[in-house]
Amino acid sequence: GDSVTQMEGPVTxxxxxxxxxxxxxTATGYPSLFWYVQYPGEGLQLLLKATKxxxxxxxxxxxxxxRKETTSFHLEKGSVQVSDSAVYFCALIMMNRDDKxxxxxxxxxxxxx
Amino acid sequence: xxxxxxxxxxxxxxxxxxxxxKCEQNLGHDTMYWYKQxxxxxxxxxxxxxxxxxxxxxxxxxxxSPKSPDKAHLNLHINSLELGDSAVYFCASSRRGLxxxxxxxxxxxxxxx
Numbered sequence: 124g125d126s127v128t129q130m131e132g133p134v135t136x137x138x139x140x141x142x143x144x145x146x147x148x149t150a151t152g153y154p155s156l157f158w159y160v161q162y163p164g165e166g167l168q169l170l171l172k173a174t175k176x177x178x179x180x181x182x183x184x185x186x187x188x189x190r191k192e193t194t195s196f197h198l199e200k201g202s203v204q205v206s207d208s209a210v211y212f213c214a215l216i217m218m219n220r221d222d223k224x225x226x227x228x229x230x231x232x233x234x235x236x
Numbered sequence: 237x238x239x240x241x242x243x244x245x246x247x248x249x250x251x252x253x254x255x256x257x258k259c260e261q262n263l264g265h266d267t268m269y270w271y272k273q274x275x276x277x278x279x280x281x282x283x284x285x286x287x288x289x290x291x292x293x294x295x296x297x298x299x300x301s302p303k304s305p306d307k308a309h310l311n312l313h314i315n316s317l318e319l320g321d322s323a324v325y326f327c328a329s330s331r332r333g334l335x336x337x338x339x340x341x342x343x344x345x346x347x348x349x
Contacts, residue, residue, distance in 0.1 A: 166281035210337045223343045
């Protein structure tokens with residue numbers, strides 16, 4: 124079945140470091156891809172999304188490009204801040220099939236000052 | 237072994253009916269949640285229980301009532317179902333509150349006819 128695989132972490136970086144969190148997917152078809160973020164003490168928020176191949180989603184300095192050839196949607200940020208410390212979930216939805224979100228297991232990110 | 241399991245996976249029912257969705261976690265977590273995936277594919281928290289005690293209750297119609305018989309179970313009961321209740325509902329758990337990573341069930345797709 125459809126699935127999402129992401130590095131589980133925890134990932135620990137210093138402030139202003141470059142961030143990559145890898146995410147790959149398996150799907151029979153062309154899913155829409157999402158990154159959700161869970162800040163400490165809060166519920167999930169949508170961070171960014173891409174709905175077709177080569178689309179780039181971006182928000183708050185984070186970017187991810189939908190790569191059909193490598194079935195990937197890696198999350199990147201050029202210079203992380205302490206406030207980026209959170210858990211990041213990669214997810215996919217097969218639109219017009221059952222529309223149910225399929226999550227990766229989440230990656231905890233710690234940013235040190 | 238599924239860590240967070242919710243049943244049923246799919247639920248089709250008539251308007252006006254009362255239905256329940258069950259959730260169980262075998263992770264030994266203290267906190268459990270219900271999220272709703274809305275029409276824009278965003279996730280919104282509905283309820284959270286910590287050790288059988290309600291700690292988050294977002295603006296949700298009174299027709300929705302969570303019940304936690306023990307800390308491993310959080311069921312969602314919905315009275316007088318309406319067309320607008322059609323959505324995917326996700327159960328989740330965390331070790332202790334929203335400072336810990338969420339673990340998600342696979343979702344229940346509710347269709348109200």
